[in-house]
Amino acid sequence: TKTKKIAILPGDGIGPEVMAEAEKILDVVAPRYGLSLEKRRANVGGAGIDAEGKALPDSTVETCRWADAILFGSVGGPKWENLPPDEQPERGALLPLRKLFGLYANLRPAIIFPQLKDASPLKPEVIGDRFDVLVVRELTGGIYFGQPKGRDAERGFDTLVYTKPEIERIAHVAFKAARLRDKKVTSIDKANVLASMVLWREVVTGVAKDYPDVELNHMYVDNAAMQLVKNPRQFDVLLCGNMFGDILSDEASMITGSLGMLPSASLAEGSFGLYEPSGGSAPDIAGQGIANPIAQILSAGMMLKYSFGLSEAYDAIYQAIESVLAQGLRTGDIMTPGCTRVNTKEMGDAIVRAL
Amino acid sequence: TKTKKIAILPGDGIGPEVMAEAEKILDVVAPRYGLSLEKRRANVGGAGIDAEGKALPDSTVETCRWADAILFGSVGGPKWENLPPDEQPERGALLPLRKLFGLYANLRPAIIFPQLKDASPLKPEVIGDRFDVLVVRELTGGIYFGQPKGRDAERGFDTLVYTKPEIERIAHVAFKAARLRDKKVTSIDKANVLASMVLWREVVTGVAKDYPDVELNHMYVDNAAMQLVKNPRQFDVLLCGNMFGDILSDEASMITGSLGMLPSASLAEGSFGLYEPSGGSAPDIAGQGIANPIAQILSAGMMLKYSFGLSEAYDAIYQAIESVLAQGLRTGDIMTPGCTRVNTKEMGDAIVRAL
Ligand SMILES: CC(C)[C@H](C(=O)O)[C@@H](O)C(=O)O
Ligand SMILES: CC(C)[C@H](C(=O)O)[C@@H](O)C(=O)O
Numbered sequence: 091t092k093t094k095k096i097a098i099l100p101g102d103g104i105g106p107e108v109m110a111e112a113e114k115i116l117d118v119v120a121p122r123y124g125l126s127l128e129k130r131r132a133n134v135g136g137a138g139i140d141a142e143g144k145a146l147p148d149s150t151v152e153t154c155r156w157a158d159a160i161l162f163g164s165v166g167g168p169k170w171e172n173l174p175p176d177e178q179p180e181r182g183a184l185l186p187l188r189k190l191f192g193l194y195a196n197l198r199p200a201i202i203f204p205q206l207k208d209a210s211p212l213k214p215e216v217i218g219d220r221f222d223v224l225v226v227r228e229l230t231g232g233i234y235f236g237q238p239k240g241r242d243a244e245r246g247f248d249t250l251v252y253t254k255p256e257i258e259r260i261a262h263v264a265f266k267a268a269r270l271r272d273k274k275v276t277s278i279d280k281a282n283v284l285a286s287m288v289l290w291r292e293v294v295t296g297v298a299k300d301y302p303d304v305e306l307n308h309m310y311v312d313n314a315a316m317q318l319v320k321n322p323r324q325f326d327v328l329l330c331g332n333m334f335g336d337i338l339s340d341e342a343s344m345i346t347g348s349l350g351m352l353p354s355a356s357l358a359e360g361s362f363g364l365y366e367p368s369g370g371s372a373p374d375i376a377g378q379g380i381a382n383p384i385a386q387i388l389s390a391g392m393m394l395k396y397s398f399g400l401s402e403a404y405d406a407i408y409q410a411i412e413s414v415l416a417q418g419l420r421t422g423d424i425m426t427p428g429c430t431r432v433n434t435k436e437m438g439d440a441i442v443r444a445l
Numbered sequence: 446t447k448t449k450k451i452a453i454l455p456g457d458g459i460g461p462e463v464m465a466e467a468e469k470i471l472d473v474v475a476p477r478y479g480l481s482l483e484k485r486r487a488n489v490g491g492a493g494i495d496a497e498g499k500a501l502p503d504s505t506v507e508t509c510r511w512a513d514a515i516l517f518g519s520v521g522g523p524k525w526e527n528l529p530p531d532e533q534p535e536r537g538a539l540l541p542l543r544k545l546f547g548l549y550a551n552l553r554p555a556i557i558f559p560q561l562k563d564a565s566p567l568k569p570e571v572i573g574d575r576f577d578v579l580v581v582r583e584l585t586g587g588i589y590f591g592q593p594k595g596r597d598a599e600r601g602f603d604t605l606v607y608t609k610p611e612i613e614r615i616a617h618v619a620f621k622a623a624r625l626r627d628k629k630v631t632s633i634d635k636a637n638v639l640a641s642m643v644l645w646r647e648v649v650t651g652v653a654k655d656y657p658d659v660e661l662n663h664m665y666v667d668n669a670a671m672q673l674v675k676n677p678r679q680f681d682v683l684l685c686g687n688m689f690g691d692i693l694s695d696e697a698s699m700i701t702g703s704l705g706m707l708p709s710a711s712l713a714e715g716s717f718g719l720y721e722p723s724g725g726s727a728p729d730i731a732g733q734g735i736a737n738p739i740a741q742i743l744s745a746g747m748m749l750k751y752s753f754g755l756s757e758a759y760d761a762i763y764q765a766i767e768s769v770l771a772q773g774l775r776t777g778d779i780m781t782p783g784c785t786r787v788n789t790k791e792m793g794d795a796i797v798r799a800l
Contacts, residue, residue, distance in 0.1 A: 181637045211674050216566045233588075233605060239640045246644030247606040250588060254599050280688070282536040285594045289601030312691045316699040319566050319674065333635070336667045337692060344671040 093126045094398055097157035099134040099150065102179060103371025104381035104434075105163025111383035111438030112161065112390040118442050119407060123400045130156065135165025135179030135371075145182030151190065159397035160187070161390055162366035167373040188229050193356035193364055194256070195263045196227040196335065197392070200342035200352065205415040206424055209347030218323045223342050224271065225328045226264040227335025229356055231256045232286075234332045252286045252331065254293050261297040263357075264329035268304045274326035276307045278314050278334050290331065311338070318342055343368050350382030350423045353389035355396050363397045365389040375422075379434050382421040384411055387441060410444035448481045449753055452512035454489040454505065457534060458726025459736035459789075460518025466738035466793030467516065467745040473797050474762060478755045485511065490520025490534030490726075500537030506545065514752035515542070516745055517721035522728040543584050548711035548719055549611070550618045551582040551690065552747070555697035555707065560770040561779055564702030573678045578697050579626065580683045581619040582690025584711055586611045587641075589687045607641045607686065609648050616652040618712075619684035623659045629681035631662045633669050633689050645686065666693070673697055698723050705737030705778045708744035710751050718752045720744040730777075734789050737776040739766055742796060765799035 098113070100106040113129075120127050132150035133141045142149065145165070154160050165179040175181055187193065202210060202221040210217045236249035261277075268275045277294045279287035291308055298306040309317070311334045317324060318341050330338055343352050352368035367385030375381055387407060395404035419440050420429040432440065453468070455461040468484075475482050487505040488496045497504065500520070509515050520534040530536055542548065557565060557576040565572045591604035616632075623630045632649045634642035646663055653661040664672070666689045672679060673696050685693055698707050707723035722740030730736055742762060750759035774795050775784040787795065 175637050175643060178637065185638070211568060211571045212566050213568055234638055236602070241640040241644045243609065245606065245608050246639075246641035247591070247604060248639045248641050249602060249604055251600065251602040280691075282530050282533065283540070283589055284601075284603045285596040286601035286603050288530060289596045312695040315670065315692045315696040319696060319699045336635075337670045340667040341670040341674060341696065344674045 091124050091126050093128055094159070095128045095130070095157045096393070097153045097160045098129050098131045099160060099162045100131070100137070101134050101163035101165040101371065102136040102167050103164055103373045103376040105165065105371055107376070107379060107434050108367070108381050108383040108386035109161070109163045111434060112386040114438050114442060115387050115407060115445070116390050118445055119394065119403050123394070123403050125394075125398060125400065134162070134183050136167050136170045138183065139170055139173075139177070139179065145177060145179045146186050154187070154191065159362060159393050160364040161393055162364050163386065164367060164369065164371040166371045167376070185234065187364060188356060189235065191362060191364065192230060192358040194228060194230040194359070195260055195357040196229040197267070197355045197357070198225040198227060198339040198343065198352070198368060199223070199354075200225065200339070200346050202346045202348070203351065203412060203415055205412070206348050206351065208426060209424060210345060211347055212319070212322070212345060216321070217345070221322060221346065222271075223322065223325045223328060224267055225330060225335055225339040225342055226260065226267060227330050227339055228256065228260040228332050232332035250284065250286050250333070252290060254289070257290055257293040258297055261294045261329060264327050265297060265301040265304050268327040269301065272326035273303060274305045274307070276309050276314070276325055276328050278309055278311050278328060278330045278338060280311050280334075281308070282310060294329065314338055315341060318345060339368075348424050349385070350421065351384050351388070353385050353392050355389070355392045357396060361397045361399070363393065365393040380422050381434050382423045383434050383438050387411070387438070406445060407441070410441050413444045414440045446479050446481050448483055449513045450483045450485070450511060451748070452508045452515045453484050453486045454515060454517045455486070455492070456489050456518035456520040456726065457491040457522050458519060458728045458731040460520065460726055462731070462734060462789050463722070463736050463738040463741035464516070464518045466789060467741040469793050469797060470742050470762060470800070471745050473800055474749065474758050478749070478758050480749075480753060480755065489517070489538050491522050491525045493538065494525055494528075494532070494534065500532060500534045501541050509542070509546065514717060514748050515719040516748055517719050518741065519722060519724065519726040521726045522731070540589065542719060543711060544590065546717060546719065547585060547713040549583060549585040549714070550615055550712040551584040552622070552710045552712070553580040553582060553694040553698065553707070553723060554578070554709075555580065555694070555701050557701045557703070558706065558767060558770055560767070561703050561706065563781060564779060565700060566702055567674070567677070567700060571676070572700070576677060576701065577626075578677065578680045578683060579622055580685060580690055580694040580697055581615065581622060582685050582694055583611065583615040583687050587687035605639065605641050605688070607645060609644070612645055612648040613652055616649045616684060619682050620652060620656040620659050623682040624656065627681035628658060629660045629662070631664050631669070631680055631683050633664055633666050633683060633685045633693060635666050635689075636663070637665060649684065669693055670696060673700060694723075703779050704740070705776065706739050706743070708740050708747050710744070710747045712751060716752045716754070718748065720748040735777050736789050737778050738789050738793050742766070742793070761800060762796070765796050768799045769795045
């Protein structure tokens with residue numbers, strides 16, 4: 091048995107509710123793969139502000155440093171919306187965590203489970219039989235962190251900057267991921283307007299030489315925003331800088347129509363990573379025990395796969411979810427006529443049983 | 446009779462074909478409103494490169510300076526795709542034209558004609574009965590033109606900068622447009638990450654005080670990319686900086702499913718403007734006489750409205766198009782079973798008759 095340490099940061103809104111279900115799944119799955127998990131909990135987001143005065147309290151950073159991976163819930167809510175941007179739960183917790191832990195590679199799968207095809211806002215003939223796109227987003231560079239950045243009453247400015255090693259590093263992640271999928275990378279840029287994106291395109295083209303088995307295309311970000319709506323199935327892996335990835339991954343996830351199903355991983359070099367649902371803290375339904383825990387459960391699954399090397403554990407969880415969906419169980423967000431409505435805990439329990 | 450001078454820049458691909466139909470419409474409509482049009486033609490894009498060695502030849506700039514408005518076709522095609530970015534037809538013509546003529550306000554309507562509802566990739570219940578969104582995009586500032594900007598082999602960078610007057614100017618355009626529509630402005634930013642966008646939000650909020658009859662909302666760009674897919678009808682006017690407007694206007698136009706129907710206007714202070722279809726030069730069907738001329742015709746209509754003050758002329762053209770669609774006439778791009786397929790010229794002729 092090997093032991094791994096995880097920091098559990100449930101956060102706000104539905105975060106604690108769905109986290110409880112993810113922990114339940116981990117408790118069942120980990121031992122089967124010879125893994126013993128040591129857990130510590132910490133405050134983050136609004137919960138951090140309320141308890142310790144900061145969206146990312148120092149004690150939370152310490153807990154994360156102690157851990158081998160972070161399982162993150164979700165943060166934010168109306169209570170903290172009027173704080174200055176820097177102090178708000180989302181920005182104040184996520185950006186420093188990404189930077190402090192070097193979480194440069196953000197993997198955002200946009201997957202439609204066959205049972206949930208009807209949830210997509212796109213027509214059935216547009217979305218087709220199978221939709222599985224992976225957005226690989228650079229997460230610690232670009233215009234998010236570039237200096238100088240500032241504002242006064244008359245002028246505001248930000249710097250979009252990328253270096254060759256930063257681009258190479260994220261491009262390798264995308265090509266490696268594509269190798270395990272449909273072997274197609276679409277690199278997103280705006281090389282017709284931005285100098286940084288001319289470099290981006292060149293460097294990605296260079297990295298592609300190491301992956302002759304993977305097909306590389308380049309696409310302008312504006313065209314990609316169109317193509318995702320027009321013909322989303324043309325994509326396999328989308329490789330994006332920080333800002334374009336922010337926009338396109340959200341668009342891609344909405345195309346699935348079931349945000350409550352989508353996990354994400356933010357990886358550092360080595361095996362450290364932060365795992366969180368793609369959706370938000372859903373304050374409107376928080377505390378009612380009705381949120382969909384699947385995104386959080388799949389996030390825990392991604393942690394087992396990427397930080398602890400247990401691909402099969404991820405697959406087992408994924409299949410358990412598929413079988414529960416096939417049984418017709420649905421939380422409110424994915425409910426359709428003829429299915430059985432369940433609450434957060436019932437969904438978690440059903441997945442445990444299917445395991 | 447007043448006389449106005451227009452520069453006609455047909456460009457590449459389907460540009461010349463659809464321009465011929467737009468000119469036909471202008472020849473019929475202008476005299477009815479007491480307008481005499483003096484026209485000069487000039488090369489632009491690939492046509493400029495081939496004939497005069499540059500995407501925007503000096504002689505073309507002269508013709509535009511002479512004119513009261515520019516009617517632009519479309520530019521680009523595989524022949525010029527391997528030129529350096531700066532010299533390519535699209536970038537090499539459009540960006541300098543915007544800057545030289547101070548075309549700061551880009552209006553991009555995304556409209557679904559009731560007869561073409563089925564063309565949208567979105568489900569009928571998502572798109573609803575009426576879809577009419579106007580993207581107001583700042584076009585001469587932001588990261589497109591901000592300095593410094595550059596690259597070497599190791600590093601590439603761009604600057605996103607906005608000043609208070611730049612933001613005020615475009616915000617007024619959006620609020621004025623909203624007044625004539627559904628009185629709702631959604632201002633797009635990324636104020637949770639970008640310093641320039643914190644200023645953007647503040648300045649837009651300030652301008653809103655002059656328009657108490659218009660409702661203002663702020664939305665992050667990533668959320669907007671989602672909401673356009675999830676519930677596009679919530680929007681009336683989207684107010685965006687240059688880059689976010691580039692992305693979201695393309696997404697919004699694809700939601701209509703009929704790019705061949707969408708015009709755009711790029712306005713300077715005063716009455717000068719450039720008018721062009723939202724779609725591209727469609728090299729795949731160029732020369733066949735089958736392209737949809739409606740976007741180009743509506744662009745000519747926008748010119749009559751915004752540069753020459755003839756709102757009613759625009760409305761007349763719009764209604765003629767609606768009646769032709771109601772007759773069941775369709776070019777190939779918008780063809781559906783039961784309708785009558787027509788070519789470029791037949792569509793133009795039908796609109797002339799309907800006028
Ligand atoms: C909250 C915000 C800073 C963040 C981002 O822009 O990266 C969020 O939108 C995300 O995508 O994780
Ligand atoms: C061709 C390109 C420079 C241009 C832009 O990015 O503005 C185009 O995409 C547009 O939207 O008009």
